[in-house]
Structures are given as structure tokens and as C-alpha cells.
Amino acid sequence: MTTLKGEHIYLRALEPEDLEFVHAVENDETIWEISNTQTPFSRFLIKQYIENAHKDIYEVKQLRLVISSYKDQALGMIDIYDFDFKNSRAGIGVLLKDTGNRGKGYGTEALKLLLSYCFAHLGLHQLYCSISEDNEKSIKLFEKQGFKKVGLKRDWNYVDGAYKNEYLFQLINK
Known part of the structure; x- marks a missing residue:
């Protein structure tokens, strides 16, 4: 498979x-809200990150993959983060760079591909993600794949002078 x-x-x-x-994505201030970034990243730091990206997910607790066209x-x-082997769960996030x-x-x-990978190859029992309550497209994307809204974190992120709520979504592999 x-x-x-x-x-x-x-x-x-x-x-x-x-x-x-990666440098352009990480330094795009319009998406810092999603990644909770506060400061820009240098090319040097991004280069080091890429050089170490080969490390095993069991060691570094995360995996970043590029979504590529043919x-x-x-x-x-698309990221797997907070990989928790003991409890068989991880957080995931998706970002398409250009609005086009x-x-x-x-x-x-x-x-869909990442879910299949997580359940088939990593043997995870559950995945979760956090989405700002005003990010309707992401909410729809994750709900379409079976994620359920399981919580609301009130005033969770401070963005542009105001606090925003954030939903917690979860998908359990049965």
C-alpha cells in the first residue's frame, strides 16, 4: 500500500x-497566527532544520513533509507534531502556501495521505489539531475527514490586538 x-x-x-x-513560508507574517510564530527565521536556521529533518520521528517527536505536485x-x-509514542497520538497541521x-x-x-500514513505506518490511535474558530476552511477540511470538535479554548491566541478562541479537534482510529 x-x-x-x-x-x-x-x-x-x-x-x-x-x-x-521553507524560509518564505516560515517568514510569511500573514500565517504566523497559525504557527504561533513571533519572530522571523534566518536562512541559516532553516538550513540547519532541513539538515536535521532526516532524524527519526521517535527521536524528535515531529515530522514535516512537503506537499508536492507531480x-x-x-x-x-503538512506536519506531525507532539508525537507521543506511549499514548499513540500526535497533532497534525496543514498549510498550502499560495492562495491560488x-x-x-x-x-x-x-x-487523507497523512492520515493513512499515521494509522498504517506509525500505528497511531488518535490525531488532533487546533484551529482558530474563524478559520472556516480548515474546520471544514478536518471535519470532512472525520475529525470531531471536542473542545473550545477561550481567548487562546492574542492576534492583532484581540484574543481569539481556538477549537480542539480529534480523530480516533477505531
Whole structure:
């Protein structure tokens, strides 16, 4: 069974050639709210991160994959974070870089591939994600894949001078 290759996209490991793409994503202030970033990242730090991306998920507790078209265009990234082997769970996040790539099914396909990978290869029992209550597209994306809203974190993130609520979603593999 191939879990990382879909019909229109595939998920792949970070490559040295991804330096400029990852640097642009990590330093895009319009998405800092999603990643809880406060300061820019240097090319040097991103280069070091990519050089160490080969480390095992069991060691570093995270895995970042590039969402790539079959024309080898990096469309976004999908992450597994807070990997908890003992409790068989992890958090996940999806980001498509350019708004022109949104609404074409790439996020849905990437999420389906990642779910398959997490359950088939990592043997996870559950996945979770946190989504700002005003991010309707992400809420719809995760709910479409079976994630259930299990909690509300009130005034969780301070963004542009105001506090925002954040939902916690969970998917349990039965």
C-alpha cells in the first residue's frame, strides 16, 4: 500500500532545495497566527532544520513533509507534531502556501495521505489539531475527514490586538 502518493500530489521529505520555500513560508507574517510564530527565521536556521529533518520521528517527536505536485512544485507543508509514542497520538497541521493552490483539493488529498500514513505506518490511535474558530476552511477540511470538535479554548491566541478562541479537534482510529 502506498500511503504518501495520491492522484494529484504526493508527500515527500524535506530536501536542501526546499530552503527558499521553507524560509518564505516560515517568514510569511500573514500565517504566523497559525504557527504561533513571533519572530522571523534566518536562512541559516532553516538550513540547519532541513539538515536535521532526516532524524527519526521517535527521536524528535515531529515530522514535516512537503506537499508536492507531480511537476515537483512545492505547494505546502503538512506536519506531525507532539508525537507521543506511549499514548499513540500526535497533532497534525496543514498549510498550502499560495492562495491560488487552495480550493483545488490539494489539502484534502494531503490530509487523507497523512492520515493513512499515521494509522498504517506509525500505528497511531488518535490525531488532533487546533484551529482558530474563524478559520472556516480548515474546520471544514478536518471535519470532512472525520475529525470531531471536542473542545473550545477561550481567548487562546492574542492576534492583532484581540484574543481569539481556538477549537480542539480529534480523530480516533477505531
